[in-house]
Amino acid sequence: MMGFFTACDDSIDVTSVDENQYTTSSDAIAYLVNNAGNRGTAMVEFRNQGQAEMYLASSKNAESDVVANLKFDEEVLHAYNDENSTEYELFPKELVSFNSDFQLKKGSNKSGKALVQFATSDALSAQKTYVIPVRVEVKSGSIKLSEKESVYLIFVKDLSTIPTVDKASGIKIISCMEVNDTNPLNNLCFTLKESGKPLIDIVILFSANINYNNETGKVYVYNNPNVQHILDNREKYLKPLQDRGMKIVLGILGNHDRAGVSNLADETARVFAQELKVVCDSYHLDGIFVDDEYSAYQNPAPVGFVSPSSAAASRLCFEVKQAMPDRLVCAYAYGSTSSLPDIDGQQSGTFVDYGIHDYGGSSDLSSNYPGMPKSGMALYSQEFNRGYWTADSNLENMRNDGYGSHMIFAMDPFRDNFDRQKQAMESIADKLFDDELVYDEKPFKKDW
Incomplete structure (x- = not known):
């Protein structure tokens, strides 16, 4: 997967770096991660409505306050399919919403959560896996982005038409x-x-x-x-x-x-x-x-x-x-x-x-x-x-x-x-x- 990112205005200092530099770079390098600690991809099954809980994490404590948000980017999925010889379909963009920005505070290495929310549709098939491809965009603050891990693919299955085996205890x-x-x-x-x-x-x-x-x-x-x-x-x-x-x-x-x-x-x-x-x-x-x-x-x-x-x-x-x-x-x-x-x-x-x-x-x-x-x-x-x-x-x-x-x-x-x-x-x-x-x-x- 590859992605290229630009700042929203000239006052923001954002660069993309190869994640192989994590162990040697003295700079804080930001990447996306979900609530389970998964980087790069995650799988979510849902009925009627679903969500993915995302965070902006950093290899080191941030040197300044950073505000960033997620955007739907279908090119991320196109690149993934090309690289992996797969044919995953896009989850309909109109069924996806982003509820808040990432707030990464100075001195912290992980932001508060941002939710990616999505809903069912009659057009979705329970037999298919769809993908919500996102990328992070920095709105303010100074931080470097991992080129690979500042994009993320949320694999989604809509099971609204299939009975659930889930029990109350979750076991x-x-x-x-x-x-x-x-x-x-x-x-x-x-x-x-x-x-x-x-x-x-x-x-x-x-x-x-x-x-x-x-x-x-x-x-x-x-x-x-x-x-x-x-x-x-x-x-x-x-x-x-x-x-x-x-x-x-x-x-x-x-x-x-x-x-x-x-x-x-x-x-x-x-x-x-x-x-x-x-x-x-x-x-x-x-x-x-x-x-x-x-x-x-x-x-x-x-x-x-x-x-x-x-x-x-x-x-x-x-x-x-x-x-x-x-x-x-x-x-x-x-x-x-x-x-x-x-x-x-x-x-x-x-x-x-x-x-x-x-x-x-x-x-x-x-x-x-x-x-x-x-x-x-x-x-x-x-x-x-x-x-x-x-x-x-x-x-x-x-x-x-x-x-x-x-x-x-x-x-x-x-x-x-x-x-x-x-x-x-x-x-x-x-x-x-x-x-x-x-x-x-x-x-x-x-x-x-």
């Missing part, structure tokens, strides 16, 4: 489905009595694989016959879930060869992220879940690979979010993905949306994924096949401490232990949502 339930055994439609069978909402918010299809092609020398996405059948028949198996407001996320797992989520060289990771985007685009998926298991890493690392590391895993997650800023990136807090370092100056918690603990894990993940809010941390994960349950008191503690996600793995009404599975989901309904589980007793068999 998200992630159902990781072992689709070799189980029909994902079973997530429709469980609702809450008082709210009528589905119990499940996010469904992970577990799992596609990252594989290496010996003939081409390239890494690619492999879907086993079960995963491929579900994707090829998404209208039957996935769309009904999305029509109820659930997100569908594709798991990416090692598959006993040299390729894995934690050993891709930077360029290999970028190319693989683009392939993941093609898969998500083709099957209308809502994101990716990375899991560092079952790879046969080689030492020394072959061409196109590096030694397995959390840095390489973080790079892949970063590149996936760069390729798909409008989709979820989820990481399993296990192996190399259990703790991810910064990439290109961005904290991993700003490009990984959910950090999902291994079974029973309960620690705060702030140091594992710096910048991640508690809402993205999934604690006390349960494994329904092998019987790794969690206590009601753990669910209560998780909620009371402000954590916002919980994962269940291998839910299946046809397993012999289903009564115990249902008991676990009843506890989730009670302790996390103050509600009662309703099971419709109409499970879906695996029919392929």
Whole structure:
């Protein structure tokens, strides 16, 4: 992304600089950031009306009072589409409003908030992602602007016509489905009595694989016959879930060869992220879940690979979010993905949306994924096949401490232990949502 900025009048001292100078420049350099700490892009889903909370931040304390504002700039999106070979559409300018200026006080490194507000329209499609491209313009004061990060893209989905799965407590339930055994439609069978909402918010299809092609020398996405059948028949198996407001996320797992989520060289990771985007685009998926298991890493690392590391895993997650800023990136807090370092100056918690603990894990993940809010941390994960349950008191503690996600793995009404599975989901309904589980007793068999 590139943008060029000029002052509103001759008395204002504004220049654009390359952000690579952040660590060496003695000047305060301003950039845009949202309330979650995301720089460059953010994703907002809304119904009827929505808003994005933006700030003008500075690498150093400002030497004078600065007043700046945001303006809609469609050229920012044109440049992004050209650079990334994408075709995102503009959100209608007439539906966007900016409610206030940035006020960056002398001696401060962050302004007060400015809201970008937007509204629904019959012309918007729930199946599309639109973009509100903005740039900052300084009205008074003296400050330098980062050329790249003084523009911002707000990716927007209008879900006004789709039911919401959001519950009052705000906690998200992630159902990781072992689709070799189980029909994902079973997530429709469980609702809450008082709210009528589905119990499940996010469904992970577990799992596609990252594989290496010996003939081409390239890494690619492999879907086993079960995963491929579900994707090829998404209208039957996935769309009904999305029509109820659930997100569908594709798991990416090692598959006993040299390729894995934690050993891709930077360029290999970028190319693989683009392939993941093609898969998500083709099957209308809502994101990716990375899991560092079952790879046969080689030492020394072959061409196109590096030694397995959390840095390489973080790079892949970063590149996936760069390729798909409008989709979820989820990481399993296990192996190399259990703790991810910064990439290109961005904290991993700003490009990984959910950090999902291994079974029973309960620690705060702030140091594992710096910048991640508690809402993205999934604690006390349960494994329904092998019987790794969690206590009601753990669910209560998780909620009371402000954590916002919980994962269940291998839910299946046809397993012999289903009564115990249902008991676990009843506890989730009670302790996390103050509600009662309703099971419709109409499970879906695996029919392929």
